[in-house]
Amino acid sequence: MNEFFGSIWWLLVSLGLLVTFHEFGHYWVARRCGVRVLRFSVGFGRPLWTRIGKDGTEYVLAMLPLGGYVKMLDEREVEVAPEERHQSFNAKSVYQRIAIVAAGPAANLLLCIALLWLMFVIGKPDVAPDLGRVEGLAAEAGFQPGDRLLEVAGRATPTWTDAGIALSTAIIDRQPTPVRVRTADGGETLRQLPLDRPGLALREEAPFQDLGLSLPYPAVVGEVMAGSAADGQLRVGDRIVSLEGEPIDGYDQIGPRVQHLAAPGRTLDLGVERGDRRLTVSIDPRLTDEDGTRAWRLGILPAPPELDAIQRYGALQAVPAALGQTRQMASDxxxxxxxxxxxxxxxxxxxxxxxxxxxANGSARLGPAWFLNFLAILSLSLCIMNLLPIPVLDGGHLLYYLIELVKGSPVGERALVAGQFIGLAMLASLMGLAFYNDILRLGS
Structure with a gap:
């Protein structure tokens, strides 16, 4: 499955699952409160599949899977017979209406916890936050190769992903950031990143690169660029153990040594382990100009680092782990x-x-645990976004009901209509901005 169709497929799977749970939350509580549900729809637009249940509810799978809705009996929308009035949504107490509306976001919250529990039971593979080459601001702050990041601004960082999130947040806040590390000799110390320094140009989406931190990539060839100096000489999986007789311990050592040793017409000898054989490969580096930088290059890329930090718990231990992760994600x-x-x-x-x-497609390629983590983040985001006090969202309806509790009567029809227009305008603006950002990312 190529990237385009894979992305579409996993988007449909993700939204279909999350929307179904969200709407089922509304549906389930509405039924428990005695409200008649007329339609349960996953998606908008023309129905692709319909079925009438024994309870009289019409279940619909519609063409546009970017949402869904539960349509309930309501006197404000249709004429209701007097004998059926007790089954209409608007006839229920304000507390019942609050429960029905809040049930959708609550379902997404519960789904998030369940997905994270399953993720921890399966085990989510990641990379330990050990440092390879250190330069720039991080080097000035005293970071050393071999340091393991333990905490960033008091937040535990058991994996490289956790460290990236914590550092991105610190870059946004632009505050001096304490980082607790375990040094290569086993001791622990506190280093300080001066992120409040004037004139720093740091990107929240590239925290490691801009701070000067990198993973300790093994000196293993992950890709040989076609037509490069190494094409036909090195193979994927080759481990480079020496360069001109000098030992190589990590991939980050190769580039600087090539720059130091290369010269026009000079051939470099690389000691290579290929399977169970050890051989010498001779390569003439090429002087290339990429992104305005002239450098000698072999034309290889590193293999990905080993996934040596697996977050896995037993079924019982995974419960508090999932709750704690949900709390941290909600805070983020x-x-x-x-x-x-x-x-x-x-x-x-x-x-x-x-x-x-x-x-979604990228997460699915990384394995079930990563895809479950992605679904959990998306489900929690859907929960929080729906609780925003914007008319037409669940949070907007909850705001109306809270006002009704305070003033003792429902919000007036004119205010409801005005709120609908404002809410639709706000949603349209957010959707427009989201699509604009998507298009910019496609071009980058």
Whole structure:
């Protein structure tokens, strides 16, 4: 399955699952409150499949799977016979209506916890946050190759992914950031990243690169560029153990040594382990100009680092782990929303269906645990976004019901209509911005 069709497929799977759970939350609580449900639809537009259940509900799978809805009996929308009025949504108490509306986001929250529990039981493979080459700001702050990142600003970083999230947040906040590390000799120390230094140009989407931190990639060839100096000389899987007689311990040592030793007409000898054989390969590096930088290059890329940090728990231990991860993810999502509102974080963090589809496909390729993690993040984001106090969203309806509790009567029809227009305009703006960001990412 190529990337385009794979992205579409996993987007449909992801949204279909999350929307179904969300709408089922509304449906289930509405039925328990005695409300008659007229239609349960996954997707919008023309129905592709319909079925009438024994309870009289019409179940629909529609053409556009970017949402869904539960249509309930409501006197404000259709004429209701007097004997059926007790089954209408608007006839229920304000507390019952609050429960019905809140059930959708609650279903997504519960789904997030369940997905994370399953992810931890399966085991999510990741890379330990050990440092390879260190340069730039990180080198100035005293970081050393072999350091393991333990905490960033008090947040535990058991994996490279966790460290990236924590460092991205620190870059946005632009505050001096303490980082607790375990050094190569086994001791622990605290290093300080001066992220508040004036004039720093740091990108939240590339924290490691801009701070000068990198993984300790093994000196193993992951790709040989076609037509390069190494084409036909090196193979994928070759381990480079020496360069001109000098030992090579990691991939990050190859580039600087090539720059130091290469010269016009000079051939470099590489000691290579290929399977159970050890051989010498002679290569003439080529002086190339990439992104305005002239450098001697062999034309190889490293193999990905070993996945040596697997987060796995037993069935019981996975419960508190899933709850803790959900709490941390909720803090990240709410914190990012607040940073965007206050202008600290870029609005480019808002993503639309194109980006979601690409991330879904990439996560699925990494394995079941990574895809479950992606679904959990998306489910929790759907929960939080739906609770925003924007008319037409669940949070907007909850705001109306809270006002009704305070004033003792429902919000007036004129205010409801005005809120609908405002809510639709806000949603249209957000969707437009999300699609705009998606298009920019496609071109980058």
């Amino acid at each position: 999502v709410v914190g990012m929303l607040w940073r965007m509102v206050t202008g600290k974080a870029s609005l480019q963090n808002i993503s639309g269906p194109i980006t979601i589809a690409r991330v």
